[in-house]
Amino acid sequence: MDRAALIADLSARFGPRAVITDRALIAPWLSDWRGRYHGAADAILAPATAREAAAMVAAAHAAGVALVPQGGNTSMVGGATPPEDGSALIISTRRMTSVRHIAADHAVAEAGVVLQTFHEAAAARGLRFPLTLGAKGSATLGGLASTNAGGTQVLRFGTMRSLVLGVEAVLPDGSMIDTIAPLRKDTRGYDLRHLLVGAEGTLGLITALSLRLIPAIGARTVAWAGVAGPADALALLRRMEAGGGEAIESFEIIPGDSLALVLAHVPGARSPLAGTHPWHVLIEAVSADAGDPPQAMVERLLSEALAAGLIADAAIAKSEAEAEAFWHLRDSLSAAERAAGPAVQHDIAVPVEAMPAFMVDAARAAEARFPGTHATAFGHLGDGNVHFHVRAAPGADAAAFHAGQAAEITRFVHDAVIAAGGTISAEHGIGQMKLAELARVEAPARLKALIAIKRAIDPLGLMNPGKLVPLAPGDIGP
Numbered sequence: 001m002d003r004a005a006l007i008a009d010l011s012a013r014f015g016p017r018a019v020i021t022d023r024a025l026i027a028p029w030l031s032d033w034r035g036r037y038h039g040a041a042d043a044i045l046a047p048a049t050a051r052e053a054a055a056m057v058a059a060a061h062a063a064g065v066a067l068v069p070q071g072g073n074t075s076m077v078g079g080a081t082p083p084e085d086g087s088a089l090i091i092s093t094r095r096m097t098s099v100r101h102i103a104a105d106h107a108v109a110e111a112g113v114v115l116q117t118f119h120e121a122a123a124a125r126g127l128r129f130p131l132t133l134g135a136k137g138s139a140t141l142g143g144l145a146s147t148n149a150g151g152t153q154v155l156r157f158g159t160m161r162s163l164v165l166g167v168e169a170v171l172p173d174g175s176m177i178d179t180i181a182p183l184r185k186d187t188r189g190y191d192l193r194h195l196l197v198g199a200e201g202t203l204g205l206i207t208a209l210s211l212r213l214i215p216a217i218g219a220r221t222v223a224w225a226g227v228a229g230p231a232d233a234l235a236l237l238r239r240m241e242a243g244g245g246e247a248i249e250s251f252e253i254i255p256g257d258s259l260a261l262v263l264a265h266v267p268g269a270r271s272p273l274a275g276t277h278p279w280h281v282l283i284e285a286v287s288a289d290a291g292d293p294p295q296a297m298v299e300r301l302l303s304e305a306l307a308a309g310l311i312a313d314a315a316i317a318k319s320e321a322e323a324e325a326f327w328h329l330r331d332s333l334s335a336a337e338r339a340a341g342p343a344v345q346h347d348i349a350v351p352v353e354a355m356p357a358f359m360v361d362a363a364r365a366a367e368a369r370f371p372g373t374h375a376t377a378f379g380h381l382g383d384g385n386v387h388f389h390v391r392a393a394p395g396a397d398a399a400a401f402h403a404g405q406a407a408e409i410t411r412f413v414h415d416a417v418i419a420a421g422g423t424i425s426a427e428h429g430i431g432q433m434k435l436a437e438l439a440r441v442e443a444p445a446r447l448k449a450l451i452a453i454k455r456a457i458d459p460l461g462l463m464n465p466g467k468l469v470p471l472a473p474g475d476i477g478p
Contacts, residue, residue: 003089006063007043010056017095018052020044029070029090032078033135037432039082041068045091050110050168050176050207056091057205058174066462067091069201071112071143074135076347077431079147079200079467088465091205093142100208102127106165106182110208111142118211127213130157130249134331142206148198150427152250152284155382157214159427160197166210167193172203172458182210195453200429201464203457218290221298222323225305225314226277230356230381233281236310237381240283243301247294250284252330253359253381257374261336262329272315272326281381282330284323333378334387342398343391344406346413350422352384359386362416366390369412370405385426388413414441430468439470451475 011019020026021043031038045060045067047053060067066088070080082088093112099121100108107129109118115129115136122129133139133151143149145167149160157163165182169192179186179193196203227233233253240248256278263269273280285294295316302314317323337343350358363375372393379386390409392401414424418441430438439447447470454461454469454476461476 002063003042003065003087006059006065007089010043010045010059014047014052014056018046018048018056020046026090029073029092030082032076032081033074034076037078037081039068039084039088040086041082041088041090042086043089044070045089046095047091047093048095050096050170053091053093053096053205053207054170054174054176056174057170057172060089060091061173061460061462064460064462065089066465067205068464069093069142069146069205071140071146072114072135072138074139074143075147075431076428077425077433079429079431079464080143081432083466093140093205093207096142096207102213104213106210106213108166108180108208108210109141111140111145111206113141115139115141115144122213123216126216128216129163129211130214131160131163141209141211145197145206145209146199146201147429148427150380150383150385152252152380154380154385154427155251156246156249157212161194163212164193164197164209165212167196167206168208169196170205170207172460172463176207177204180208180210198429200431200468202454202468204463215288217286218288219293219295220284220286220323221293221295222317222326223283223285223298223302223314224272224317224326225281225283225302225311226273226275227279227281227311228277229279230359232310233279233381234352234356236281236305239305239308239310240285240301243304244285244294244297247285247287247297248283249286250282250380251382252282252379254280254282254330254333254378255359255376256280258333258337258376258378259329261340262332265336265339266328266332269329269332270325272317272329273313275313277312282326334389337376337389337391341391341394342396342401343389344402344409346386346388346390346410346417346424347426347428348386348388348413348417348422348424349384349426350386350417350420352382354420354422355381355384355386358416358420358422359388362388362413362420365416366409366412370409372396373409384422410437411440432466435467435470442470 068082096110096112166180168180359377366375
């Protein structure tokens with residue numbers, strides 16, 4: 001059966017809402033979020049239930065037609081874009097939007113539920129899901145699990161993998177696995193749940209998840225401080241953790257020149273502090289008890305840090321609006337960097353204790369190696385995640401920069417990351433953007449294991465081909 005016959009068969013079985021062939025409706029889903037990758041597909045399969053999804057995947061497997069799982073299409077690495085040759089169909093979870101069940105400490109939700117919608121459903125029950133990120137209005141739960149998303153609360157709660165308690169999924173041959181029950185203990189061998197989380201849709205289609213919930217925030221305190229450098233910022237973090245414990249949920253580090261770009265390019269942006277500082281940190285502390293806000297604790301710890309010389313100045317948000325304004329500065333960093341000129345951006349991670357030196361030394365080394373460029377590093381200090389941007393020399397042509405020097409810069413940065421014991425992908429995944437670099441820098445034994453897992457679960461190579469696993473000809477397929 002060829003693709004056309006498969007599409008006709010599935011259309012007859014499931015109807016036009018489940019099999020979209022209108023090119024105008026398909027077109028918005030053929031490019032990645034950043035507009036860097038473009039593909040082709042004759043149809044979007046949009047099952048409404050897990051059973052429909054299983055039947056569609058089974059039919060595609062029998063026909064030998066590849067499928068590209070897609071949720072909100074917010075991948076930063078081209079992980080949900082179909083191949084350019086049109087050889088695959090998109091299978092979308094966007095019709096699978098039921099929050100099936102909310103309990104005291106977990107919820108069961110389908111893969112197509114948008115993160116913000118899930119936040120609202122939990123909040124209506126006095127609970128919260130402790131993962132948030134900039135794309136919360138469009139990113140789906142299935143996509144977040146498939147990429148093992150991070151965000152700003154990893155410091156306390158970990159990545160998506162630590163929040164997933166159970167998974168319902170369709171394997172590449174159309175068979176279903178159901179480990180959706182939130183079991184605290186389960187020693188039946190290999191953990192298929194954790195194998196699917198972070199697999200970027202290459203091992204199957206996640207259809208539903210059991211996710212950890214915690215009590216809603218009763219009160220929060222958001223603070224901004226100026227520091228001399230990343231080493232002082234890390235010392236401040238350790239002091240805050242020792243004095244504030246689990247109340248400290250977020251700790252972001254921002255270089256002064258990046259903040260200056262936000263102030264220059266984002267309308268209405270204002271610095272929380274008077275004067276200028278080489279580096280800044282954004283801190284959020286929370287309490288589940290509205291009657292016991294963390295503000296006094298934060299004020300005390302910042303006062304002690306000021307007396308100890310760890311910070312030069314600090315401000316505490318006086319209202320929710322001001323707290324949101326602080327966070328808006330942090331969330332606008334990437335947009336401000338783009339407005340300042342073409343840049344190559346790296347989502348990387350190093351051990352937390354190595355992060356301060358890496359942020360400074362790697363930036364200096366990159367600027368020395370590529371004269372005229374400007375390197376900046378910001379990110380989630382508590383979990384080692386560095387967003388490392390290298391901006392082109394002033395006046396550089398964007399297309400020429402990305403086609404030429406950008407690749408050399410990326411290799412240079414990734415080599416520095418590996419030398420520091422880090423990873424070339426902290427929270428965005430590998431997708432297709434980092435596929436060649438993973439093959440270049442990854443340990444051979446780990447690559448061999450990745451390929452073996454892919455071959456065992458998807459022997460025909462039909463699930464999200466060309467993503468995550470760097471395959472050589474003959475590694476997989478009929």
